[in-house]
Amino acid sequence: MAMSTENEHPVKAFGWAARDTTGHLSPFRFSRRATGEKDVTFKVLYCGICHSDLHNIKNEWGMTSYPVVPGHEIVGMVTEIGTKVRKFKVGDKVGVGCMVGSCRSCANCKEDLENYCPKMILTYGAKYYDGTITHGGYSDIMVSDEHFVIKIPDNLPLDGSAPLLCAGITVYSPLKYYRLDKAGMHLGVVGLGGLGHMAVKFAKAMGLKVTVISTSPNKKKEAMDHLGADAFLVSRNTEEMELAMGTMDGIIDTVSAVHALLPVISLLKTNGKLVMVGAPEKPLELLAFPLLMGRKMVGGSCIGGIKETQEMIDFAAKHNIVADIELIPMDYVNTAMERLSKADVKYRFVIDIVNSLKPS
Amino acid sequence: MAKSPDQEHPCKAFGWAARDKSGLLSPLCFSRRENGDEDVTIKILFCGVCHSDLHVAKNEWGFTNYPVVPGHEMVGTVMKVGSDVKKFKVGERVGVGVIVGSCKKCESCQQDLENYCPQTIFTYNSHYTDGTKTYGGYSDMIVVDERYVLRFPDNLPSEGGAPLLCAGITVYSPMKYYGMTEPGKHLGVAGLGGLGHVAVKMGKAFGLKVTVISSSPKKETEAIERLGADSFLVTSDPAKMKAALGTMDYIIDTVSAVHPLLPLLSLLKLNGKLVTVGLPDKPLELPIFPLVLGRKLVGGSDIGGMKETQEMLDFCAKHGITADVEVIRMDYINTAMERLAKSDVRYRFVIDVASSLSQ
Numbered sequence: 279m280a281m282s283t284e285n286e287h288p289v290k291a292f293g294w295a296a297r298d299t300t301g302h303l304s305p306f307r308f309s310r311r312a313t314g315e316k317d318v319t320f321k322v323l324y325c326g327i328c329h330s331d332l333h334n335i336k337n338e339w340g341m342t343s344y345p346v347v348p349g350h351e352i353v354g355m356v357t358e359i360g361t362k363v364r365k366f367k368v369g370d371k372v373g374v375g376c377m378v379g380s381c382r383s384c385a386n387c388k389e390d391l392e393n394y395c396p397k398m399i400l401t402y403g404a405k406y407y408d409g410t411i412t413h414g415g416y417s418d419i420m421v422s423d424e425h426f427v428i429k430i431p432d433n434l435p436l437d438g439s440a441p442l443l444c445a446g447i448t449v450y451s452p453l454k455y456y457r458l459d460k461a462g463m464h465l466g467v468v469g470l471g472g473l474g475h476m477a478v479k480f481a482k483a484m485g486l487k488v489t490v491i492s493t494s495p496n497k498k499k500e501a502m503d504h505l506g507a508d509a510f511l512v513s514r515n516t517e518e519m520e521l522a523m524g525t526m527d528g529i530i531d532t533v534s535a536v537h538a539l540l541p542v543i544s545l546l547k548t549n550g551k552l553v554m555v556g557a558p559e560k561p562l563e564l565l566a567f568p569l570l571m572g573r574k575m576v577g578g579s580c581i582g583g584i585k586e587t588q589e590m591i592d593f594a595a596k597h598n599i600v601a602d603i604e605l606i607p608m609d610y611v612n613t614a615m616e617r618l619s620k621a622d623v624k625y626r627f628v629i630d631i632v633n634s635l636k637p638s
Numbered sequence: 639m640a641k642s643p644d645q646e647h648p649c650k651a652f653g654w655a656a657r658d659k660s661g662l663l664s665p666l667c668f669s670r671r672e673n674g675d676e677d678v679t680i681k682i683l684f685c686g687v688c689h690s691d692l693h694v695a696k697n698e699w700g701f702t703n704y705p706v707v708p709g710h711e712m713v714g715t716v717m718k719v720g721s722d723v724k725k726f727k728v729g730e731r732v733g734v735g736v737i738v739g740s741c742k743k744c745e746s747c748q749q750d751l752e753n754y755c756p757q758t759i760f761t762y763n764s765h766y767t768d769g770t771k772t773y774g775g776y777s778d779m780i781v782v783d784e785r786y787v788l789r790f791p792d793n794l795p796s797e798g799g800a801p802l803l804c805a806g807i808t809v810y811s812p813m814k815y816y817g818m819t820e821p822g823k824h825l826g827v828a829g830l831g832g833l834g835h836v837a838v839k840m841g842k843a844f845g846l847k848v849t850v851i852s853s854s855p856k857k858e859t860e861a862i863e864r865l866g867a868d869s870f871l872v873t874s875d876p877a878k879m880k881a882a883l884g885t886m887d888y889i890i891d892t893v894s895a896v897h898p899l900l901p902l903l904s905l906l907k908l909n910g911k912l913v914t915v916g917l918p919d920k921p922l923e924l925p926i927f928p929l930v931l932g933r934k935l936v937g938g939s940d941i942g943g944m945k946e947t948q949e950m951l952d953f954c955a956k957h958g959i960t961a962d963v964e965v966i967r968m969d970y971i972n973t974a975m976e977r978l979a980k981s982d983v984r985y986r987f988v989i990d991v992a993s994s995l996s997q
Binding site for chain 2: 386559
């Protein structure tokens with residue numbers, strides 16, 4: 279007989295899970311494995327709410343198996359380490375992002391690209407090496423292989439650094455890979471949510487000129503006064519968009535809804551690069567002429583490897599970059615999910631696990 | 639009152655033109671400008687038939703200005719040079735490709751990327767700096783600014799070399815720009831026509847493993863035995879396509895009809911690059927998940943600048959790369975266009991203009 283989630287591992291754990299496609303989250307008892315020789319166990323302090331969590335709990339991508347404890351922007355304090363752990367000690371502030379395992383031997387893993395390993399194990403909703411399902415950070419404790427744990431530098435506030443573990447690396451990685459990280463370049467950022475606002479902050483720290491492209495005119499003041507964007511385009515304003523045609527070296531597109539690519543591609547200079555980090559589930563229309571006539575490209579990117587995630591966190595620490603968050607108690611999470619689906623958050627909810635997650 | 643084509647300019651010229659969207663070509667008397675200080679007058683010997691000529695003759699892209707004399711893969715001999723011309727002398731063998739003018743001042747022009755200048759003047763169906771229409775190489779002679787004329791290497795034959803002026807540079811440029819030249823890497827070439835067969839030859843010259851991806855199984859023997867491809871993948875064979883998933887570093891997509899991109903994206907490895915050089919007249923569907931999950935990209939490329947076109951010709955001369963051609967007489971052109979529409983050519987028609995174009 280299969281063990282219940284409470285009994286499959288020796289260490290009791292508590293969190294909130296979704297049990298069906300309504301996505302409604304509620305208290306959930308489960309268990310974590312004992313700290314293995316290469317494992318780091320930590321008490322979860324904060325966990326960011328990523329839009330992927332919402333997609334997952336409602337099974338919008340068709341791959342969810344319930345019950346699911348979401349959360350892959352997890353920050354906490356180490357309580358126990360395995361005998362072979364070298365990089366961390368008890369008391370360290372650490373984080374875990376979207377992955378907790380990979381094959382460690384393929385070409386991608388060897389090049390620090392665990393995120394592209396065909397056997398990569400997601401932090402929640404995936405099958406671990408021992409066959410059990412992984413549970414994420416809307417919970418009190420986490421146990422993770424040392425390799426997938428990130429050190430959080432002392433000067434970063436923990437609550438604001440949680441979203442870096444997914445939103446942060448998701449935009450940092452393509453800025454580097456597609457070489458959109460040179461001072462003086464002009465970067466467009468489509469969509470001003472969790473990903474978008476991080477892209478603005480990182481790009482400004484790299485010395486780029488940044489233009490935000492958004493459907494919401496009411497985000498302009500914040501974008502420019504608070505986030506430091508140099509310009510703001512309302513995508514439905516055809517005149518503004520036309521004036522900006524051919525002005526951008528690159529664009530990070532964070533929008534995961536289906537949307538028109540042509541107006542975005544038109545903003546690029548010759549040799550311009552459009553990078554998709556949001557993933558609409560239906561194909562988008564691509565016109566060949568504008569792509570060819572300007573030698574432009576459309577590329578994608580998906581989080582980043584562990585080495586690069588650590589590099590990103592260290593970069594954020596150096597430049598004092600954290601996410602703009604709304605800290606919420608655990609029992610607000612269902613309301614937060616409703617608001618998130620309407621993009622009603624500036625710009626990431628973070629669950630105050632340490633102060634509000636209590637076993638019922 | 640607007641002047642007729644044969645009276646616009648002082649030098650009489652003769653060619654074949656399409657006059658409506660039937661695309662049927664027939665003789666046209668027109669005229670060329672006087673040879674200016676920076677110009678070179680060229681007697682046209684051969685002109686390749688590019689698929690773009692067919693698209694424009696039939697107004698498939700919606701911007702044809704009839705009558706149109708197509709042809710942008712021409713080889714000829716210099717008859718006259720202007721007083722400021724430095725690079726060419728009378729009697730030399732030269733080529734003219736897809737562009738005959740640009741602004742010469744913008745960032746693109748200054749970087750030898752005249753093909754990306756916003757004011758590029760195309761060899762045919764464009765307007766020149768004097769406001770008159772440009773006419774292409776299905777004609778007896780042409781007058782071109784020196785900057786847009788290519789020196790034809792001695793050991794490159796005219797018939798086989800003419801198509802390099804469009805087909806050749808169209809695949810060479812993205813192979814260089816997108817870094818598809820690392821020996822040992824695996825290149826896929828989608829579509830085996832004028833562009834595709836040159837891409838195979840260049841890919842082999844760069845030391846790549848080359849797989850042709852095609853919907854026509856009957857092209858396999860040719861692709862492997864004659865063109866030197868290492869393997870051949872039929873897109874309608876699900877087992878073979880599955881076995882080839884995630885095996886290619888890059889793909890040059892030369893197909894000009896609308897076609898699904900997902901199967902091609904699936905053939906790419908992580909960080910793979912799909913470069914499209916064909917110009918379908920309707921939008922393609924771009925699935926985003928494969929791009930995101932595999933950090934893949936889809937890029938475009940459009941011919942090349944003059945400096946790079948010369949570099950490409952020299953590269954082809956060095957490696958003995960020419961197009962595989964079927965030489966035709968001018969009056970065969972309409973039949974050739976019909977056959978081209980059905981991809982019934984191995985792999986480029988080239989018009990023997992000098993021997994067959996007569997009034």
